[in-house]
Amino acid sequence: MTSSITLMGVKGGPAIRPGSNMPTSNLLRMGGQTILIDAGLGCTRGICDAGVPLTGIDCIVITHLHSDHYLELGPFFHTAWTAGLNRPIRVIGPEGLQAYWDGFLSSMAFDIKLRQDDEGRCPLAPLAEIEVITDGPTAIGDVSLQAMRNLHPPIHDTYALRFDCAGKRIVVSGDTAFMPEMIDFAESADILVHEAMLIEGVEALVARMTNGDDRLRTHILRSHTSAEDVGRIAQDAGVKQLALTHMVPDGDPDFTEAHWVAEIRKHFNGRFQIGTDGVTLTT
Ligand SMILES: [Zn+2]
Ligand SMILES: [Zn+2]
Numbered sequence: 537m538t539s540s541i542t543l544m545g546v547k548g549g550p551a552i553r554p555g556s557n558m559p560t561s562n563l564l565r566m567g568g569q570t571i572l573i574d575a576g577l578g579c580t581r582g583i584c585d586a587g588v589p590l591t592g593i594d595c596i597v598i599t600h601l602h603s604d605h606y607l608e609l610g611p612f613f614h615t616a617w618t619a620g621l622n623r624p625i626r627v628i629g630p631e632g633l634q635a636y637w638d639g640f641l642s643s644m645a646f647d648i649k650l651r652q653d654d655e656g657r658c659p660l661a662p663l664a665e666i667e668v669i670t671d672g673p674t675a676i677g678d679v680s681l682q683a684m685r686n687l688h689p690p691i692h693d694t695y696a697l698r699f700d701c702a703g704k705r706i707v708v709s710g711d712t713a714f715m716p717e718m719i720d721f722a723e724s725a726d727i728l729v730h731e732a733m734l735i736e737g738v739e740a741l742v743a744r745m746t747n748g749d750d751r752l753r754t755h756i757l758r759s760h761t762s763a764e765d766v767g768r769i770a771q772d773a774g775v776k777q778l779a780l781t782h783m784v785p786d787g788d789p790d791f792t793e794a795h796w797v798a799e800i801r802k803h804f805n806g807r808f809q810i811g812t813d814g815v816t817l818t819t
Contacts, residue, residue: 539566539704540818541573541727544582546811548731548760548784550604552577556787557813559604562708562729563588567678567701572596573708575609578813580616585814590616595676597669598629599710600694606633609664610640617660618651624665628674628681630693634666669695678702684721686712688759696721704819707775711782713758714765722773726819729811730770731782732763734799737791738784756784763799770804777819778804781811 542565545558552558559576563586572579572593583590593616598606606629613621627633641648641661651657674681679701688694688711697708698721707722709730722728733756742753761769763780770778778800785791796810809815 537567537702538818539564539701539706539726540816541565541706541708541729542582542586542814542816543729543779543781543811544586544813545576545578546781546783546813546815547786548604548733548782549786550577550602550607553787557783557811558582559607560782561608562781564699564706566699566704566706569594569677569679571676571679571699572612573697574599574605575607575612576604577607579608580612582814583612586816590619591621593625596625596627596629597681597697598627598633599697599708600688600691601630601632601636602691602711605711606636609633610637610644613637613664614640614644614648614660617657617663621663622658624663626676627664627666628669629666630695631668632693633668637664637666669693682721684717686710686718687715688712698722698725706819709761711759712761714761714769718769719772722769722775725773725775727777727779727817728770728773728775729779729781729817730766731761732766732780732796732799733760733784734791734795735762737788737795740788740790741785760784763796764802767800767802767804770800770806770808775804775806777817778806778808779811779815779817780809783811 558578561579
């Protein structure tokens with residue numbers, strides 16, 4: 537059976553601008569399961585653009601609680617509900633998601649009550665079945681999910697994800713600095729979707745910032761992986777197909793495909809592509 541992952545948002549970070557890609561969300565189709573991985577801004581539109589009805593999501597996994605990975609979780613549920621969702625969807629993610637969901641429900645209480653009373657819709661609250669992610673393997677139907685705590689300071693509850701089913705393996709790095717453990721974790725992956733940054737691009741991005749200070753630069757450099765190191769991981773892990781996501785910079789005309797390719801090709805000579813919103817990788 538074919539497995540696939542659609543990269544619905546490949547831009548690193550929460551801001552969007554004219555011409556940029558969208559923040560992080562991915563749609564994994566494996567073993568008969570349709571799994572949303574991260575729910576950044578644009579995930580709801582992205583699911584529809586991938587040809588999947590919102591009511592067709594079986595499970596949601598959130599890697600960590602930076603807004604670019606879950607800002608649209610509540611709006612996704614609300615929109616799926618108005619599109620006919622009438623059964624719970626499992627949401628697996630770090631501690632704190634329940635508080636987010638409760639807060640979302642209370643922020644929209646007027647509308648939710650109205651639609652329940654006036655339109656006869658089922659209660660929205662129970663549609664999200666939230667559970668805290670653990671390091672152990674978790675079964676999602678026939679798919680086995682393995683989470684590994686990654687390196688994304690100052691956040692502690694932040695994870696890389698590995699999905700195995702019927703001999704196929706798809707690995708998503710989450711947001712992380714380089715960690716040698718990723719090589720074992722991604723061993724022989726059919727597809728590795730890894731975050732990446734161009735160091736020179738980070739400098740250019742920070743130089744243009746109008747409302748922050750040097751802490752952003754420090755955060756990015758200690759919490760993310762250079763494209764060169766991504767190539768090293770993919771090569772050493774024997775990855776069959778690599779795609780870049782969460783790209784920093786994104787939408788900067790000074791940094792083109794050639795820059796990314798040059799960094800990846802320092803170490804990795806396998807099949808590789810730069811992510812763009814809406815691209816699907818299959819195995
Ligand atoms: Zn992020
Ligand atoms: Zn992050």
